[in-house]
Amino acid sequence: DTGVSQDPRHKITKRGQNVTFRCDPISEHNRLYWYRQTLGQGPEFLTYFQNEAQLEKSRLLSDRFSAERPKGSFSTLEIQRTEQGDSAMYLCASSLRGTYQETQYFGPGTRLLVL
Amino acid sequence: GENVEQHPSTLSVQEGDSAVIKCTYSDSASNYFPWYKQELGKRPQLIIDIRSNVGEKKDQRIAVTLNKTAKHFSLHITETQPEDSAVYFCAASTSVYGGSQGNLIFGKGTKLSVKP
Numbered sequence: 479d480t481g482v483s484q485d486p487r488h489k490i491t492k493r494g495q496n497v498t499f500r501c502d503p504i505s506e507h508n509r510l511y512w513y514r515q516t517l518g519q520g521p522e523f524l525t526y527f528q529n530e531a532q533l534e535k536s537r538l539l540s541d542r543f544s545a546e547r548p549k550g551s552f553s554t555l556e557i558q559r560t561e562q563g564d565s566a567m568y569l570c571a572s573s574l575r576g577t578y579q580e581t582q583y584f585g586p587g588t589r590l591l592v593l
Numbered sequence: 594g595e596n597v598e599q600h601p602s603t604l605s606v607q608e609g610d611s612a613v614i615k616c617t618y619s620d621s622a623s624n625y626f627p628w629y630k631q632e633l634g635k636r637p638q639l640i641i642d643i644r645s646n647v648g649e650k651k652d653q654r655i656a657v658t659l660n661k662t663a664k665h666f667s668l669h670i671t672e673t674q675p676e677d678s679a680v681y682f683c684a685a686s687t688s689v690y691g692g693s694q695g696n697l698i699f700g701k702g703t704k705l706s707v708k709p
Contacts, residue, residue, distance in 0.1 A: 511697075520700050521637065521682070521699050522699070523698065526695075536696075569637070584637045
C-alpha cells in the first residue's frame with residue numbers, strides 16, 4: 479500500500495498517561511500535516527511540517543502536544559498527561575509541495591480513547 | 594483566521610436526484626477549495642477541488658462552483674446513487690511561503706443519504 483499509513487489504528491489509555499502516534503506519508507511527499515477530528519465535526523488543523531521543519535502550529539496544540547519529523551519522512555505526535563478531552567481521531571495527511579493543487583492525502587487515522 | 598460554514602448538516606435524497614451542498618468562507622485570501630468524502634470509519638478522500646481563478650469545475654457526476662465575490666462555493670452531485678451516501682466536507686486554504694498551500698480549514702460536514 480503506497481498511501482499514508484498511521485499506527486496504531488486504535489489506542490485506549492488512562493487519563494494522565496502519555497501516548498505516541500506515528501504517521502508514514504506517501505514516500506516522495508515533503509509536506510506532512512496533523513489534524514484532529516471529533517465526532518460530527520470536520521478535521522481541525524494541529525500542525526504541519528515541510529521536510530523536517532515544523533512550519534506552523536495551531537493554538538489548539540497545547541504544550542502537552544509535541545510533534546516531530548526528524549528525518550523528513552515519518553512523523554510522531556505525542557500527547558503527554560492525556561485528558562478525556564483528548565479523545566478523538568488523529569488524522570495525518572501528506573502532500574507534495576510544488577505540484578498542482580498540492581492535494582492532501584489522508585491516512586486512516588488513530589482513534590484515541592482516554593478513560 | 595479563516596472560518597468555513599457548511600450547509601445543510603444532513604441531506605436526504607432519492608436515488609437519481611441531485612444533491613447540493615453549500616459552503617461559505619470568511620478569508621478573502623483563501624484560494625484553494627477541496628471537497629472530501631468520508632465514509633463511516635474511513636479516511637477522508639478528495640473528490641474534487643477548485644482554485645480561485647476558476648469559477649466551475651466538473652468531473653463526471655460531480656461539479657463545484659465558486660463565487661469569489663460572495664465567498665461561497667458549492668458541491669453538486671447529479672444522478673445520485675446509494676454509494677454516494679457519506680459525509681462530505683468542504684475546506685479552504687490560503688497560499689503561504691512563496692505560493693505553496695497552507696493547512697486546510699474544514700466545514701463541519703454534510704451527511705448525505707441516498708435512498709434507493
